[in-house]
Amino acid sequence: MTDPTNPLVMTDSVSLAPGPLLQVSDLRVQFATDDGVVKAVDGVSFNLERGRTLGIVGESGSGKSVTSMAIMGLHSGKNTTITGQIRLDGEDLVSASRERVRQLRGAKMAMIFQDPLTSMHPYYSVGHQIMEAYRVHNKVTKQVARKRAVDMLGRVGIPNPAVRVDDYPHQFSGGMRQRAMIAMALSCDPGLLIADEPTTALDVTVQAQILDLIVDLQDEFGSAVIIITHDLGVVAEISDQILVMYGGRAVEEGPATGVFGQPGHPYAWGLLGSMPRLDTGRVDRLKPIPGTPPSLINVPSGCPFHPRCGYRGEVGGDRCVTEVPLLREIAPAHLAACHLTSDQQSSIWARLSEPVSDLSETRAGSLLASSDPANEVQS
């Protein structure tokens, strides 16, 4: 099926292969540091079909970016250990040679980053950088590559692309730069696009435009998209599936409707509670999750979320401290890693999502007992 002399030829033939485009199973990424081994990703599995969008959600340090960098093969350094499997079109990337992964990078999987200003080289024109990306994987002349760059810039909505192609990144606005980054990422028509916080550094008005653009281009190119963010609003808008990560592990995953409509993990409740919503009535105060993300060197025993969890009492005993909860199906195709029973989960969520503002205050009071003044200032 593959032509060993030209690995890029396989792009067309393998896209007919059955099964999901991306299969990640039991992915573990560890960094050896002076302080100990950082378990940045600890046994994450998920599948992604062509044309679908997966949203990976979590706080800073939850392992979401590390996961995406592992898929792209961008972890270098001898202190990094990656185990498990990452199958792109059936081909395992973890065991593949660096050279092979490099050939796939940009051609079959591409990535856009958080800050489009620092992500583009300041010394090269936008067109040059797109042409460079295109010419690594396609043996074409400069003229052909330039035409491709102009085409791509036009497609991502840069006005007057034939002229702007020669502009430098600093001559573009933030939104235009991210558009150019998208043009660069999609120039080789990759099957998988990973967007790592693509809208975080942008103006709110521009954010929606960029998301719309990603959705439009996804329809046009038929790529699978992984969108990594801490902004639930972003993933709610465009994702088919959601993966909630905490402390390097998947704590909840399922269809977007399920995770947003009937979340089963207290951490997901916390994330949803710390986000303003229009559909649950007016809430006086947003509820941040108390505490800080766990150390990835000394991950808390049992459930990594237990030090910050307000529902340990409802589980009973010390299971939360001693026993690692496994992902368990709480609804069709919807998994959560929590010791609470499905009934407990749905009744607590029903209570939490009631559109009553006095309830939110009592809960806020119970969770924020010690850090009230700080939150007063924020709200």
Added chain:
Amino acid sequence: MITFIIRRLITAIFLLLVVSVITFAIFFLIPRLAGQNANELAAQYVGRNPTPAAIQQMVERLGLDQPLPVQYWHFLKGLVAGENYSAGPSVTYCPPPCFGYSFRSQLAVWPQMVSALPVTVSLALGAAILWLLGGVSIGVLSALRRGSIFDRFSMGVALAGVSLPIFFTGLISLELFSYKWPLFPNVEYVNIAVNPLLWARNLVLPWVTLAFLYAALYARLTRAGMLETMNEDYIRTARAKGLRERSVVVKHGLRAALTPILTIFGMDLGLLLGGAILTESTFSLPGLGQFTVLAIQNQDFPEIMGVVMLAAFFIVIANMLVDILYAAIDPRVRIS
């Protein structure tokens, strides 16, 4: 871009004018402020135990009795257009750039400097190429293999290079490679037009000596710059595009790290006279450095003035070239 170059050119000319004012002031204004009159000034130009008539003649010849602005005008005119020196009935024309005549040899200063220039240029360019290539490549390799034995070793050598003075390394290399193991015996300057091979062979030791100091500096600078740029987001983007590691390092990493190095390179090339003085003295090369040392030893004011102006000229020109090169490298500089 063209307006940028023109702007830089105008700035350079203005700077050179300022330098000429300062040089003139040092040699003609400050002695007056210190209380010397025209006769005393002229006496320095005439030799020991001069007759009053000879001093008077010199005062007239140099125009020392005229107001300072007029004197400066003559000085500037001499630099740009040449000047007629009248001594009694005879008139000598000193062609531009005219720095006057040496006290001791009575020769015009400029032709002497011109004959010394090829030696210094040979020394400087050869050493500059050596230290730029050597320093930058060692710096890049060190940065890419940070913490490795190569990195530690080369940074240790670099520390030695920065610390050891030229006259020390120069004499050691002479002793080792010219006398003990005569790989490069009889180091003396040979004109490149006469025998290019001998020219190069005899310059190897001076080149290496001078380049060692600068290469050490540049290796450290490049290493620091590369360590910084290789952590930039755009390097991650370049890798994410699937570029080969070599392109990532050279086209994306080194290109950005090279900008500050280029700035310093321009400065160093202009300032090289300092290094040339020591190297030329150590290896007895008849270049501008040695010319300077002799001029200062003999208190030969016209010669010292010439060297000062020439050195300033080199620094200004080198900086201008670097600015223009900078704009060519970094597009953000062009717009201001």
